[in-house]
Amino acid sequence: MARVAKHTFRSRIADSLRDAILGGDIEPGSQLVETALAEQFGVSRGPLREAIRQLIEEGILKTVPYTGTYVIDISVGDVDEIYSIRRNLETFAFEQVWDRRDAAFRGELQRRHDALTATIDAGDDKASILAELSFHGAVYEATGHSFLLHIWAGLRGRLQLYWAAHHRAHGLRGPRRDGHDAYLRLALGGDLEAMRREIDSHMRRGAEQTKAFLDGRERRPARRA
Template identity: 50%
Template sequence: MSLLNLKPINKDRTLRANVVEQLREAIISGELAPGTKLVESQLSALLGVSRGPLREAIRQLVDQGLIESIPYTGTYVANITVKAIQELYSFRTELEQFAFKLVWENRGEDFRKELNSQLEKLTAAIKSNNKEAAIFEELELHNVVYKHCGHELLQDSWHRLRGRLHLYFTLHQQAHNRTGPYIDAHDKYVTLALGDDLDAMLNHVTEHMQQGYNKVENLVSDIRSHLP
């Protein structure tokens, strides 16, 4: 049995899990704009689900920072603020540096393969001008690093950020309708990630994040001007 490469089956086929997935998708794709009020009765009808599982799903998304809830008043798609963006990027910098420190001595052939393969997918998506895919593949590229750390807590933490990050990317893309100069940046990222200089990589992470931050920095005002 050398082909014992089976993924753990997802037994979580509860309604709640499906609702989480659907809502998450709707939010990070921009379909549900930030600040939108989520009325339980409407949503439950829309999803063909009772309010019970819906509420449980909402609780989960609140913990992921995608939804804000005020008791007896309402639940809203998380609003975007400058501070939230700053925090996300500074925090993410620390997380990713930690990830590289962890993975550095354990980078094997599979790590290298996955990273390169993911870079190709990202490049292809950008070249074909498929913006949604480009966003997804960029996040997947970074995800490779976290996945190979073998650090569940770190991975969970990253997954928590990922949703909001995805949302910011989407909103930025919708506001400017251009993908930006991603390719070169990620070429260097991967090269360094497969190289021998950890410090150089860590510095590049800081720099890489700073670039990303600069891109979405004006998101708040951009959005206000685009969707008045």
């Protein structure tokens, strides 16, 4: 049997960990225990640590010095910050590419929208989160703006956790099937000002719904041991 490449092995472990976190099996704020995870996945701690480092780079996990590694938790304040910065970043990205939206860009955006719709139809919540990231990421990639892409990469992990919390809050198996139709239509259209308004509206709706869920969670009394 052919050996599995080291990076592939690491990626498989990272994918499994990410799925468990986005699915709520490993809750926000939880500490990761390497010995328990290594036993669960049947792997040595070397590739497990590489997978953990990958998720730290993605912004899903964080390391607290002298304490351990934890799943990032999303607060109401985090949602406000994500909304404010992402609204401005995505607007800036569209302003950069607006006059350069060629057939390749339009086709790619449509293809990613179709892929997102397919995951929603399949009821695959975790895949829909990654597909939604890919859909929104298209405009950042099209800018060719290296610093903007760096910032976007830093936001991706938080957005995955943000959307997972939003879906769990409303018992969803992904975003609404028509949730990106207006966004796509305007992104392919000719009215930049209408696109600016849609970005603001699209992101505000999701932020307010998720904040309501998180605010209720934060107000609930802690469970007694």
